[in-house]
Amino acid sequence: MASMKLRAAALLSVAALSLTACGATADTASEANADDTKTVTFTDNEGEKSAAMPAKSVVATDNRTFETLDSWGIKLTAGAVSLMPDTISYTKDKEILDLGNHKEPNLESVVTVEPDLIINGQRYAQYAEKFKELAPEATIVSLDPREGEPFDTELERQTTTLGEIFSKQDEAKKLVDDFEAAQKRVTDSYNREDTVMGLIASGGELGYSAPSTGRTVGPMFDFLNLTPALELEESSTDHEGDDVSVEAIAKSNPDWIIVMDRDAAVGSDGEEYKPAKELLENSEALQNVTAAKEGHVVVMPADTYTNESIQTYTEFLNEFADALEAAK
Structure with a gap:
């Protein structure tokens, strides 16, 4: 009997250690996930905003941003795929929910992807308030060129800001540098x-x-x-x-x-x-x-x-x- 009691006690000790280890593992994983997420603060057309990055669900509707996001490997859950040219790889990704053409968009469907970041603009700029209503938890980014501001610097601002949001500062700088170099070639010649x-x-x-x-x-x-x-x-x-x-x-x-x-x-x-x-x-x-x-x-x-x-x-x-x- 004593032997059986000792054995049972040993098993309970092992189980307790296992549970403690599992709890420690879960806590460590949770802490790791927390460490991976950071709050990014940036300024768009509406003022200062913040977003938890990396975002779990990104939506893009601004034609000026598609190629940039695509080249950076940003995964989309939804977007204005109908407005994208076939030179953008998103058009071949069947997992992306197509919100449709800006003339007859399927805006309500955006709720199914539970977005926490929406890069909105250009043809879809008119739907910003609707997106706020449908996805109140999402950070909506508006970087359309502002009236009265130089168009070239506005393109650069959009690119630089997206670089800040997605931690692609080096890639954004390269795009801006290439743009300015090409611009200089024209003005010089x-x-x-x-x-x-x-x-x-x-x-x-x-x-x-x-x-x-x-x-x-x-x-x-x-x-x-x-x-x-x-x-x-x-x-x-x-x-x-x-x-x-x-x-x-x-x-x-x-x-x-x-x-x-x-x-x-x-x-x-x-x-x-x-x-x-x-x-x-x-x-x-x-x-x-x-x-x-x-x-x-x-x-x-x-x-x-x-x-x-x-x-x-x-x-x-x-x-x-x-x-x-x-x-x-």
Whole structure:
């Protein structure tokens, strides 16, 4: 009997030690998880905010941020996948919940992924308040370029802030450095006496992208200090550009033409897609324009309309610089 009692006592001691060890392991794991999480404080368009990082559920709806987040390997639980070009790997990830096109979004579905961080903006900027209502626990980040601020520095601010949020400061600095280097190449090789025309190809037609205000191309007139070939009394930010006749383009006789091919990104509204360069080359009215005769037509990357990231602008600026340097 004494032997059995001793044995039972020994077993109880082992069990107690096991439970203590398990408890210690659980506590250690909990402490480790706590150590892995940190509060990041940053400033966006609405002021100072904070978020617990790494976030468990990240949602992204801002087209300017997709390529950056993708290149950093940030995992998304939901996003505006319908707005992403196929150059972004998120479009191939079936686990990401697609919130849909901004015109008919499925906003309510965001609650199913229980987001704690939403990178919102551009076409989805109008839904910020709705996201706050649907995901009150989430930190909503708004980094759209602010009106009245230089567009180039706003792109850099967005990139730098995202770097702070996701602890990708070095990667963000590299993107900013590359962008500034490409920008400098353009300004160093551009002759201010050369006039520039900004155009948008959409629906098989050419629209005018006005300096400063025009979609995508317009802001480059400011931060590259380009000389406009044509300035209209009234202009807009319309995604298809403003109405302008090819005769008006021909009359302004630009030395350089920069084109954003919207159709290349979303398809033509017409029966058949016609590349922007083809539209220009096949226009009889433009045959004698200096830019056409000299081959000084530079088309932005094909996915630009749905990927207006800092990387897209860097790619274009380097291509523009190549053309400018070759023309010297």
